[in-house]
Amino acid sequence: MKTMKIKKGDTVHILSGKDRGKQGRVIEARPKDKRVVVENLNMIKRHTRPRPMSSPSRMGQQQLQPGGVIEKAAPIQLSNVMLVCPVCNRPTRVGIEVRDVKSGESSRRVRVCKRDDCREAIDK
């Protein structure tokens, strides 16, 4: 099975586009496309048809959501994001280390921060 170095729940730093320099939480990982969806970043406008709103408006009335344009987080290519290390809180490249587990168990692959002054495991 192919695994990505960035997973759902990670915090990533955006490297390009209009949200360059911002950070956000990964809400969806798409290993097939090598993309991730980051909460509230890389928003795109989508054209929609009118439909009932799923939740009542602030006024408390059921409203018809007008057809038009809504904003939605679009997937971002993995090459355009960097994982933010949860230990040192900086964007970093990710290494994979195989940690030996006690005999009888299979070894475990953990992601590690590649910063020389950190090198901490990202996955606990």
Ligand SMILES: [Zn+2]
């Ligand atoms: Zn680190």
